[in-house]
Amino acid sequence: MPTLDSRIPAGPLAEKWTKRKADMKLVNPANKRKYTIIVVGTGLAGASAASSFGELGYNVLNFCFQDTPRRAHSIAAQGGINAAKSYQNDGDSVWRLFYDTIKGGDFRAREANVYRLAEVSNNIIDQATAQGVPFAREYGGTLANRSFGGALVSRTFYARGQTGQQLLIGAYQSLMRQVELGKVKMFPRTEMLDLVVIDGRARGIVTRDLVTGKVESFLGDAVVLATGGYGNLYYLSTNAKGSNVTASWRAHRKGAFFANPCYTQIHPTCIPRAGEYQSKLTLMSESLRNDGRIWVPKKAGDGRAPDQIPEGERDYYLERKYPTYGNLAPRDISSRAAKQACDAGLGVGPGGLGVYLDFSDSIKRLGASAIGERYGNLFDMYQRITGENPYQVPMRIYPAVHYTMGGLWVDYDLMSNLPGLFVLGEANFSDHGANRLGASALMQGLADGYFVIPYTIGDYLARGGIAKVGTDHTEFKAAEAQVNAQEKKFLSIQGKHTVDYFHKKLGNIMWENVGMARTQESLEKALREIPALRDEFWQDVKVPGIEGEFNQELEKAGRVADFLELGELLATDALQRNESCGGHFRSEFQTEDGEALRNDADYAYAAAWEWNGASKPWTLNKEPLVFENIHLQTRSYK
Amino acid sequence: MRLTLEIWRQKGADDAGRFVRYEHDEVSEHMSFLEMLDVLNQKLIEKGEEPVSFDSDCREGICGMCGFVVNGYPHGPQPLTTVCQLHMRFFHDGDVLRLEPFRAKAFPIIRDLAIDRSALDRIIMAGGYNSINAGGPRDANSILVGKKEADLSMDAAACIGCGACVAACPNASASLFTGGKISHLGLLPQGEPERKTRALSMVERHNTEGFGGCTVIGACAEACPKGLKLDFIARMNKDYLAGTVTYREGAAGGGSG
Structure with a gap:
């Protein structure tokens, strides 16, 4: 198995990024306009990268599948964004944010990347504030903070329950400014369907105009993917309906390694599903755990209404199991605890798939209006969806797929193993290890886009060697032909079942066998069922309409075809990782009291999978994780 | 059912x-x-x-x-x-x-029910931002913002750009959308330097994109899923007027050095 080079700079941890920046080659400001950078995605990472490139003087082509860049799914992040400002004087520091993030990730992330993330976190808050992001304020006019899971300091900045929206709108506005100035050319309703690699370098993409169906090639000097995660593999997740893995997956098929796909985050506080028709799951922000207490009845099958169950007959299981962190235990741990309670028959609501998140103590202590000020929009959303009023009855919540820590492999410069292909935000694998802490996704997306990639891409471009080619190159033509052929194929099958039928089936296989708890047996079962479902899909899917028009079913077909391949890789990765860590819990590997049991001797590496062609096994490449600054220990939140 | x-x-x-x-x-x-x-x-x-x-x-x-x-x-x-x-x-x-x-x-x-709302993006392009580049802003807490102003700015910033206000308006005006953005930024000290020119250029773009004028009927605010208030249109009109009165061509930039 080949070993991967992460190109982490030598020297002390706190000086690595400074040293790397000092060693970089620079592009002459007057020459920047001679370079074109393709950015796919307009979420926090994509929009911040594209606008920053424009500000620096590069020509940027920016693509998104939504009708406008402002819709990207970063917008749905509710709770907040972490930074090591230590405005609360409560002992926070860059080191502590770094350490919490590494520990939260169950010691499966790179020290150097995570340290850099913590280092630039403060710049993000400054940048966003200057843009006019309306962060919550104290009466004296300073910024307010709240607490989040996995930390004992208050370092989370927020804008009501709409932090992602406000940060994204900030980045979007900067992006629109560059579009007006002509530095960024925006392509909404345009989906990337292939990556073009010429002489070993990423040189462009092939896209489909989702309105006209036109398939087109775009050439660049570098390609940046900021296309989000793959949670919709499970069909039901907190992701947007359109979120997909297609850009990443097509790049993977062109040679980019896919790392740690089995690290999937199941978020503990989502609204339980109501029926077969359910199209997505809705998150209730983790910030609710600041004031809500999680409990189940002590007696299995207790059918009483929650207010009829006396205090002594309730099990506040997080507070009992983890007295130090209590209801603010990290996501993976909280989710598993909910599953254990429900598996033991203690769950509440339809099907016993729910636990209570109860605000009555906080409402008694602080009053309904104070709670409303903090979480009003979330309470309203809960009531609209369930028809129940959380001011009066406890919320019912259940874990749901939320975020994927795995993604395309990148080095310290955020470049994949394919030169010229950079990957940012949730689409890469680099910073969260096996579990992401709350309020860290926004931080990473903006760190990558505003403060890392503008430096590292310049170094790549300045080193030269990028050949002059055009979109008439045979690699472009071959990729276009491939895209066209796939569309024709989808439309020609005319089978019995819709795309959604297959997607739901796949999601069910994944959730049952590769979900919150996995075993060798369940994974082997998934590895039998997924290829069989994939074969059925390619023989029996029904896609209506034609290619050259707005055709939402055709869009979905391509995405589900890719999920049907990714599902197999995810299960393969989960099967080879004979340990439990973070979001990857193998039931065979647990401590006596049910906690994840890591195996640092054999599995302290990132698994970077190499595509070898359809129906051929992947090659596993390993990047050893070296911990020079922190001591590997069993993660404890007790 | x-x-x-x-x-x-x-x-x-x-x-x-x-x-x-x-x-x-x-x-x-x-x-x-x-x-x-x-x-x-x-x-x-x-x-x-x-x-x-x-x-x-x-x-x-x-x-x-x-x-x-x-x-x-x-x-x-x-x-x-x-x-x-x-x-x-x-x-x-x-x-x-x-x-x-x-x-x-x-x-x-x-x-069918899918429409092209890119005209709203073009209104933002005309000035719906603070003209600052990434890198180098001062410490966030060096800009104090009163809680009341911050909360009101957030109320305006809650707009999701869906276009319901336009659909509700008999004139198909996007004034609530435009006024929301002008208010969001104009209420904060960070947005103050461009407050008037922003209102001028965004309103002009609004009109050239084919949206109608506002007659303060209020159907937009009733339809808004995020509860944006008509006050934001009043704020837009005030900034627009101030911009009209005080507007002058920018002086030639920079020194000779």
Whole structure:
């Protein structure tokens, strides 16, 4: 198995990024306009990268599948964004944010990347504030903070329950400014369907105009993917309906390694599903755990209404199991605890798939209006969806797929193993290890886009060697032909079942066998069922309409075809990782009291999978994780 | 539940379009409105008919991608609710629901209920930002913002860019959208340097994109799923007026050094 080079700079941890920046080659400001950078995605990472490139003087082509860049799914992040400002004087520091993030990730992330993330976190808050992001304020006019899971300091900045929206709108506005100035050319309703690699370098993409169906090639000097995660593999997740893995997956098929796909985050506080028709799951922000207490009845099958169950007959299981962190235990741990309670028959609501998140103590202590000020929009959303009023009855919540820590492999410069292909935000694998802490996704997306990639891409471009080619190159033509052929194929099958039928089936296989708890047996079962479902899909899917028009079913077909391949890789990765860590819990590997049991001797590496062609096994490449600054220990939140 | 749906079907910008009637008898009160349409579409595809095109993405009421008119109400009759968050328990067995796209000259129809709202992006392009580059801003806490101003700015910034205000307005004006952005930025000290020029350029772009003028009827604020208030339009008018009065061409920039 080949070993991967992460190109982490030598020297002390706190000086690595400074040293790397000092060693970089620079592009002459007057020459920047001679370079074109393709950015796919307009979420926090994509929009911040594209606008920053424009500000620096590069020509940027920016693509998104939504009708406008402002819709990207970063917008749905509710709770907040972490930074090591230590405005609360409560002992926070860059080191502590770094350490919490590494520990939260169950010691499966790179020290150097995570340290850099913590280092630039403060710049993000400054940048966003200057843009006019309306962060919550104290009466004296300073910024307010709240607490989040996995930390004992208050370092989370927020804008009501709409932090992602406000940060994204900030980045979007900067992006629109560059579009007006002509530095960024925006392509909404345009989906990337292939990556073009010429002489070993990423040189462009092939896209489909989702309105006209036109398939087109775009050439660049570098390609940046900021296309989000793959949670919709499970069909039901907190992701947007359109979120997909297609850009990443097509790049993977062109040679980019896919790392740690089995690290999937199941978020503990989502609204339980109501029926077969359910199209997505809705998150209730983790910030609710600041004031809500999680409990189940002590007696299995207790059918009483929650207010009829006396205090002594309730099990506040997080507070009992983890007295130090209590209801603010990290996501993976909280989710598993909910599953254990429900598996033991203690769950509440339809099907016993729910636990209570109860605000009555906080409402008694602080009053309904104070709670409303903090979480009003979330309470309203809960009531609209369930028809129940959380001011009066406890919320019912259940874990749901939320975020994927795995993604395309990148080095310290955020470049994949394919030169010229950079990957940012949730689409890469680099910073969260096996579990992401709350309020860290926004931080990473903006760190990558505003403060890392503008430096590292310049170094790549300045080193030269990028050949002059055009979109008439045979690699472009071959990729276009491939895209066209796939569309024709989808439309020609005319089978019995819709795309959604297959997607739901796949999601069910994944959730049952590769979900919150996995075993060798369940994974082997998934590895039998997924290829069989994939074969059925390619023989029996029904896609209506034609290619050259707005055709939402055709869009979905391509995405589900890719999920049907990714599902197999995810299960393969989960099967080879004979340990439990973070979001990857193998039931065979647990401590006596049910906690994840890591195996640092054999599995302290990132698994970077190499595509070898359809129906051929992947090659596993390993990047050893070296911990020079922190001591590997069993993660404890007790 | 059983519903009768009258849905606007239009193949593209050149097609005249028409309402088509569908009987839908597989509706649960716990479904969201869009899930109800998902179920209809699955049945249509299985029968070999064209599914109804409509936009949606987050389905949590925050991305702003969904939106059409239900029985005359943009996003349906429930106040402060996007159509993706509207649930069928709001309706009754036997109801007849008429679904049509947000209609405005500035919003061309793409297909069925899906429309092109890129004109709203172009209004933002005209000045809906603070003109600062990434890198180098001062410490965030060196800019103090009173809680009241910050909260009001957030109220204005809550706009999701869905276009319901335009659909509700008899003049198809996007003043609430434009006023929201002008207020969001203008209420903060960071946005003060460009407050007047921003109002000038954004209002001018609003008009050239084909949106109508505001006559303060207030249908927009009633339809807004995020509760933006008419006050933001007043603020826009005030900044616009101030901009008109004080506007002058920028002096030639820079020294000779």
